[in-house]
Amino acid sequence: MKTIHSLALLAPMLLCACGSSPAKINRQALVERSSPEVTAVDKLASLSLGNGNFAFTVDATGLQTFPEYYATGVPLGTQSQWGWHSFPNVNGYKPHEALRDYDFRGRREPYSVQLREGRGRDAANYLRANPHRLHLGNVGLEITQEGGRIAAEDVDRVRQRLDLWRGCVSSLFYVGGDSVAVRAAVHPHRDAVAARLASPLVAKGRLGVNLRFAYPTGAHTDDGCDRAAPQKHKTEVVAETDASLLLRRTLDSAVYYVSLTWSGRAKVTLREPHYYVVAPEGNDFSFVCEFSAEPPAEPVGAASDVFEAASRQWQSFWSGGGAVDFSRCTDPRAPELERRVTLSQYLLAIQSAGVYPPQETGLTYNSWFGKFHLEMHWWHAAHFPLWRRDSLLARSLGWYAQVLPVAKAIAERQGFEGVRWMKMTDPSGEEAPSSVGSFLIWQQPHIIYLLELLYRNNPSPELIEKYAPLVEQTAAFIASFATYDEAGNRYLLKGVIPAQETLRASETINPPLELSYWHFALQVAQRWRERAGLPRNPRWDEVADNLSPLAAKDGLYLAAEDAVNTYSDVRFTSDHPAVLGAVGMLPMCRLIRKDYMENTLSWIWDRWNWDKTWGWDFPMVAMNAARMGNPEKAVSALLMDKRTNTYLAGGNNYQDDRLRVYLPGNGGLLTAVAMMCAGWDGSTLPNPGFPKDGTWEVVWENLAPMP
Numbered sequence: 273m274k275t276i277h278s279l280a281l282l283a284p285m286l287l288c289a290c291g292s293s294p295a296k297i298n299r300q301a302l303v304e305r306s307s308p309e310v311t312a313v314d315k316l317a318s319l320s321l322g323n324g325n326f327a328f329t330v331d332a333t334g335l336q337t338f339p340e341y342y343a344t345g346v347p348l349g350t351q352s353q354w355g356w357h358s359f360p361n362v363n364g365y366k367p368h369e370a371l372r373d374y375d376f377r378g379r380r381e382p383y384s385v386q387l388r389e390g391r392g393r394d395a396a397n398y399l400r401a402n403p404h405r406l407h408l409g410n411v412g413l414e415i416t417q418e419g420g421r422i423a424a425e426d427v428d429r430v431r432q433r434l435d436l437w438r439g440c441v442s443s444l445f446y447v448g449g450d451s452v453a454v455r456a457a458v459h460p461h462r463d464a465v466a467a468r469l470a471s472p473l474v475a476k477g478r479l480g481v482n483l484r485f486a487y488p489t490g491a492h493t494d495d496g497c498d499r500a501a502p503q504k505h506k507t508e509v510v511a512e513t514d515a516s517l518l519l520r521r522t523l524d525s526a527v528y529y530v531s532l533t534w535s536g537r538a539k540v541t542l543r544e545p546h547y548y549v550v551a552p553e554g555n556d557f558s559f560v561c562e563f564s565a566e567p568p569a570e571p572v573g574a575a576s577d578v579f580e581a582a583s584r585q586w587q588s589f590w591s592g593g594g595a596v597d598f599s600r601c602t603d604p605r606a607p608e609l610e611r612r613v614t615l616s617q618y619l620l621a622i623q624s625a626g627v628y629p630p631q632e633t634g635l636t637y638n639s640w641f642g643k644f645h646l647e648m649h650w651w652h653a654a655h656f657p658l659w660r661r662d663s664l665l666a667r668s669l670g671w672y673a674q675v676l677p678v679a680k681a682i683a684e685r686q687g688f689e690g691v692r693w694m695k696m697t698d699p700s701g702e703e704a705p706s707s708v709g710s711f712l713i714w715q716q717p718h719i720i721y722l723l724e725l726l727y728r729n730n731p732s733p734e735l736i737e738k739y740a741p742l743v744e745q746t747a748a749f750i751a752s753f754a755t756y757d758e759a760g761n762r763y764l765l766k767g768v769i770p771a772q773e774t775l776r777a778s779e780t781i782n783p784p785l786e787l788s789y790w791h792f793a794l795q796v797a798q799r800w801r802e803r804a805g806l807p808r809n810p811r812w813d814e815v816a817d818n819l820s821p822l823a824a825k826d827g828l829y830l831a832a833e834d835a836v837n838t839y840s841d842v843r844f845t846s847d848h849p850a851v852l853g854a855v856g857m858l859p860m861c862r863l864i865r866k867d868y869m870e871n872t873l874s875w876i877w878d879r880w881n882w883d884k885t886w887g888w889d890f891p892m893v894a895m896n897a898a899r900m901g902n903p904e905k906a907v908s909a910l911l912m913d914k915r916t917n918t919y920l921a922g923g924n925n926y927q928d929d930r931l932r933v934y935l936p937g938n939g940g941l942l943t944a945v946a947m948m949c950a951g952w953d954g955s956t957l958p959n960p961g962f963p964k965d966g967t968w969e970v971v972w973e974n975l976a977p978m979p
Contacts, residue, residue: 298597299591304435306436306611306615307436308921308923310432311430314332315341315345316926317922318331318346321441322622322635323461323585324621324622324623324625325352325626326353326458326635327458327623328458328465329349330441330456332432334441339484339497341424343497344929345932346636346920346922347495349407350407350409350563351637352408352563353635354565355406355528356406356526357403357404358403359398359401359490360524361402365391370386371385372385374767374777376777379687381687383710399702399704402641403699404488404494406528408530409521411561412481413452413454413479413480414480414481415447415473415478416479417478422447429446430443431445432444432445437586438586439585439586440456440583441454441455443456450472451471452470452479454468454469459560462562463563464561464563465561465578466577467481474552480549480550481559482550483519483547483548484546484547485505487502488523490641491638493637493639494637494642502546505521506520506523507548514537515535515538517531519531529564529568531564531571532550532560532561533559534559535575536553538553538557559575560572560575593661594661597970597972600970601970602966603968606968608919609910611923612923613942616923619634620656620664620938622635623636625667629644629645629652630668632931632933633931633934639930639931640696643697643698644696644698645709646695650718651888651939651943652939653722654939657726657976658950658975658978659975660975665722672693672719675700676691676742678700678702679692680745682694688749689749690746693715695709695710712770713753713765717789719743720747720796721792724796725976733803740800743796743800746793747793747812750797757820761818762819764820765781766780768783770850771783771848771853772785772831772848774847784822784831785854787819787821787854788861790816791862792858794813794815797809798813819863822854828872828875829851829854831844831851846885848892849889851872852869852873852896853896854869856894856899857892859899859954869896870902873902876893882914883915885916887937890909890912891909891937891941894907894910895943895948895978898947904963916928916937924938946978947961947977947978949970950975950977951978952978952979953977959972
């Protein structure tokens with residue numbers, strides 16, 4: 273499919289500047305003081321450029337010179353929304369071969385799972401790994417010395433800066449006594465990177481540009497550096513002139529094009545299969561490299577054109593939407609929080625604002641086979657409307673309408689009404705078999721929540737008309753999934769693995785976040801019906817009015833209602849403390865007692881296994897603490913000193929050796945900060961999520977309150 277490119281944003285609408293003075297924020301100064309600077313070759317200090325549908329990650333040289341060295345850090349990926357690949361399905365595996373029947377409600381419900389043996393196991397493994405997002409290739413520097421190409425340790429005296437205000441990376445380093453200067457940027461509307469090089473090494477014939485291509489590994493995590501199978505793919509020269517090179521890449525059924533254009537004269541050589549070197553003449557050299565699903569119809573332009581377009585677009589980005597300034601705060605933690613907030617805005621705009629919901633690692637490298645997870649879409653994208661950047665969320669919502677028939681078929685197969693949104697998926701909308709993901713349900717209300725945030729910013733009949741089918745069909749499933757318990761005269765949620773994934777589907781009844789979310793989504797769906805001039809759906813009211821209250825014991829809310837549930841079991845004190853999300857990402861509802869939730873927050877704060885958490889858990893706790901009237905805990909949660917709450921030099925939320933990039937943590941941070949500044953429906957204090965001791969004079973503009 274064609275890629276849609278834009279970073280068009282809504283014009284800024286000044287809502288409030290909360291602090292000692294209503295003075296307008298100096299946005300350029302705010303952004304520039306958080307622009308990352310790198311001073312060494314560091315595999316965790318990669319920097320990314322992008323436009324939401326395409327991203328290009330560079331090393332300390334300013335391009336992708338050492339992909340193998342950075343493979344175990346933040347990899348040097350080049351990924352797009354259109355670039356997907358599947359290994360040949362030589363055995364003809366079909367989705368139905370991964371189905372297994374379960375009985376949670378006295379009937380047969382087929383779920384797509386990871387079977388343990390035979391053809392079903394092989395089918396599930398194939399379907400999990402295919403299709404996968406494709407690493408399109410590396411564009412790096414070809415620097416030589418006696419003995420061949422230099423190694424990463426030969427790079428010295430690095431001075432590199434990501435200019436957030438202008439959307440470019442400037443790098444200066446030395447090889448021996450010779451300097452190399454590189455400037456790079458990504459075009460705001462096309463999948464193209466531009467670069468300008470300046471070095472005495474060019475005239476010495478020791479500096480050029482290389483294009484290198486690899487074949488996918490099919491692994492759960494793929495950094496795109498496996499070059500051990502050159503016979504499995506093809507790189508062909510389609511056209512070549514004195515100033516351009518057009519390549520066609522073929523990997524099984526996937527075909528795409530790489531166009532390189534440059535200024536001045538240069539010589540192209542094939543060093544080895546899938547490895548091209550462009551050697552320029554003179555002291556300076558600039559080029560533009562574009563990746564596309566079809567041969568480009570017209571050239572991108574010169575490198576200078578790309579730099580100018582990127583600068584205009586990023587200045588527009590930062591001048592519009594919301595802004596938060598922590599420079600007046602005296603708490604010593606404030607500068608680090610401001611750095612994380614500013615860099616997260618940038619990363620989410622380039623990594624999580626495309627035509628599909630994003631994968632956890634965005635467009636940097638593959639995780640979970642490059643697929644995206646719908647239960648994480650809220651954490652990637654809810655902040656966009658809260659920061660008044662609605663268009664960046666709206667890009668991906670059309671995909672839900674495209675795959676509506678697939679989601680409807682899943683619900684029908686299991687005996688439910690409406691649509692059941694898949695968990696781990698790809699552009700086709702097909703389920704990836706999973707023994708955990710297929711039983712998750714908390715992704716179901718996300719689309720209703722996200723659409724409600726858009727409507728609150730733009731309450732128009734056109735928006736209701738456009739998205740009402742998504743809300744209606746989602747609410748129909750939510751209502752039909754709730755099981756009536758005649759003995760208790762209430763509705764239950766069962767046969768689920770909750771957001772706290774350490775629990776089991778066969779045992780879990782009434783997980784708290786899901787109960788609260790069911791109540792919230794049905795209420796919002798009714799408002800959408802009323803806005804469209806339709807009567808309320810009586811079935812939805814019946815379910816919402818009779819949902820079970822959250823299960824509690826000794827004044828504490830529990831992870832679920834099942835009989836074996838106790839906080840003495842490590843399964844219930846690890847992974848996501850999702851019970852806090854029931855009031856945090858969601859508003860207080862009739863199912864919840866505030867005093868019990870306050871008790872639960874305190875208990876979890878003191879006793880949770882914080883080393884077994886994920887990046888978005890910390891903003892989830894912060895949102896709960898803010899609503900509970902404990903702003904000190906809210907701030908401390910955002911800055912808790914834990915491995916999974918680490919933010920690298922480029923702003924990426926680090927989790928572990930496998931997930932060095934985890935964008936739901938960045939998105940959750942932005943959502944929590946917006947809420948802590950602008951509040952939520954019914955909050956009255958200014959900056960309700962920050963302490964009132966005089967150390968947090970947080971100034972903000974153009975944020976929207978949460979429901």
